[in-house]
Amino acid sequence: MKRRNFLSAAGASLAVASLDGVALETSKRPLRLLILGGTRFIGLHMTELALARGHTLTFFNRGRTNTDRFPDIERLRGDRNGDLKSLEGRQWDAVIDNSGYVPRQIRDAATLLEPRVARYVFISTISVYENFARANDEASSVGKLTDESVETVDGATYGPLKALCETAARAVFGERRTSIIRPGLIVGPDDNTDRFTYWPARAARGGRMIAPNDPRDPVQIIDARDLAAFTLRLIEDGTSGTFNALSPPGRFTIGEVVNESMAAANALAPPTVAPKAEWVSTKTLDEQKITAWADMPVWAPSEGDNVGFAATSADRALKAGLSIRPMRVTVRDTLAWYLGRPESERTKLKAGLSPEREAAALLAIEQSRSKQG
Ligand SMILES: NC(=O)c1ccc[n+]([C@@H]2O[C@H](COP(=O)([O-])OP(=O)(O)OC[C@H]3O[C@@H](n4cnc5c(N)ncnc54)[C@H](OP(=O)(O)O)[C@@H]3O)[C@@H](O)[C@H]2O)c1
Known part of the structure; x- marks a missing residue:
């Protein structure tokens, strides 16, 4: 769809539903959203909220994780490592990429989707920052790899690879149609890591x-439901750019x-x-x-x-609508x-x-x- 039409999705809304005891509103115009992933932790919360807001969803994944969750949602089978066929010829208003870890995966999916999708939302991480000896904001330098073709994701490469993924998304969709979200530690129900739990x-x-x-x-943390709300907010408002998504320092x-x-x-x-x-x-x-x-x-x-471990700035996201629950x-x-x-x-x-x-x-x-x- 055209960006102009997409942007018109922002604005007035209608109260209809309730989730977590919080009154929810449907979006002014329902959107068609593709989630690369969708059936684990953060994808589940994004799905729940997107449905409550009246959007239509499609999952793309291998069909291995939580196959019983959200059975009514359209599922496209495939693999980010070499089988994207089921994504061909389809149109969406936005893609939320939750499951990209190496730049090849982003390049391949983004190139295929770019002609028929208005916005690419990439879920990155604050681990992209080069170091935490300082309080980072979105302008801070990101980690680099000596060999950018490496595809082993481990403690040392995870952050720099996610930074390369961000660059790959921007290269294909352009700055004006790309939203990069860098969450801190994501917590809450359905967290498969057990850290906060x-x-x-x-x-x-x-x-x-x-x-x-x-x-x-x-x-610093981010409740997966606050991350979901922020992600959808950026999509509905048509907001581009890079955003740390976590509780502000001192909260x-x-x-x-x-x-x-x-x-x-x-x-x-x-x-x-x-x-x-x-x-x-x-x-x-x-x-x-x-x-x-x-x-x-x-x-x-x-x-x-x-020293900057718990001092990452959340100012930009807060200004763009991030809300942090108690x-x-x-x-x-x-x-x-x-x-x-x-x-x-x-x-x-x-x-x-x-x-x-x-x-x-x-x-x-x-x-x-x-x-x-
Ligand atoms: N957890 C945190 O604290 C934290 C913090 C910052 C950022 N993040 C970011 O948050 C994102 C989401 O993490 P998550 O744990 O919720 O889920 P995830 O591991 O990114 O994704 C799981 C989803 O992706 C699908 N998937 C996995 N490999 C696939 C492949 N090769 N091809 C197609 N689909 C595939 C899975 O379904 P199938 O298995 O059925 O394919 C499932 O739906 C990640 O990008 C991570 O970097 C996490």
Whole structure:
């Protein structure tokens, strides 16, 4: 469709639905949206909101992940690695690319779609930034690879590859038809990484729980539902550009994550022994080989090379309509979702300290404190 027509989708709207207890509005004009991916975590939330806003969706994926979710949505089968045939000859108002990790995937899909799709929305990441020794904004330098043809996605290449993906999207669709969203840590119901989920899940187990350093330490997150709302907002408003999408610096602390988790556990699933946070200094965490981020998810000390860890600017997105829900709501809904998961998933989280390691560390910390007198 023509950009002019697309832009006219913005503007007045009609209240009809409710999601999360929040009044929703349908878009002035329903759009046809293609999601590359769509059946995992962030795609699920984008889908739920897009449907509530009256849009029509198509998923493109291999048909492996969550095949039972949203059965009524049109599914195009294919593979970003070599089989895009099912995308040929179709028209959409926008494509949301959730599942691109190497620039070839973006180049191939964007080139095929460009003549018949008005806007390319690429879900990138704040990991594109070259370093976190400073507070980054969208103008900060991004990481680079010596060999840009590398396709192995790991801790070292993920960010620079996503930066190359952004460039590939802009190269095909042009600046005026491309929206790049760089989320921070995405959290909330359906999160398949268990990182944020660790905290409410841990609190629901009750008893003494290790918490990192100082409750005042800053953290940044984005609830997947706020990310979904922002993504759709950019599409409906026809907004181009690059946007960090996360809570602004100073909005949230690890203390709020832990305290809201304990409050939610006491309210939704009171354990036999109420949860109690034991705030453990970074020095003691190091002594116990408890790592930031992997063992203590969401948190890392804002110091040295990491001083800008929780200081990434969200100003541009906030001006473009990003809204951040209260931590209490994110924690409560994440816990409610977690409690409904199968037991095998609940007892084997992919992130955070295992009960055994935590118990051993608590004992060691206690012994060392009593030795020191
Ligand atoms: N999680 C975070 O905290 C975080 C933070 C910042 C940015 N991000 C970004 O968020 C995005 C979304 O992540 P996500 O975990 O929700 O989902 P994801 O891993 O990007 O995508 C899963 C979806 O893509 C499909 N898919 C996977 N490989 C495919 C292929 N080769 N061809 C076609 N479809 C394929 C899957 O369905 P099938 O398996 O059925 O094909 C599924 O629908 C990613 O781009 C990530 O970089 C995540």
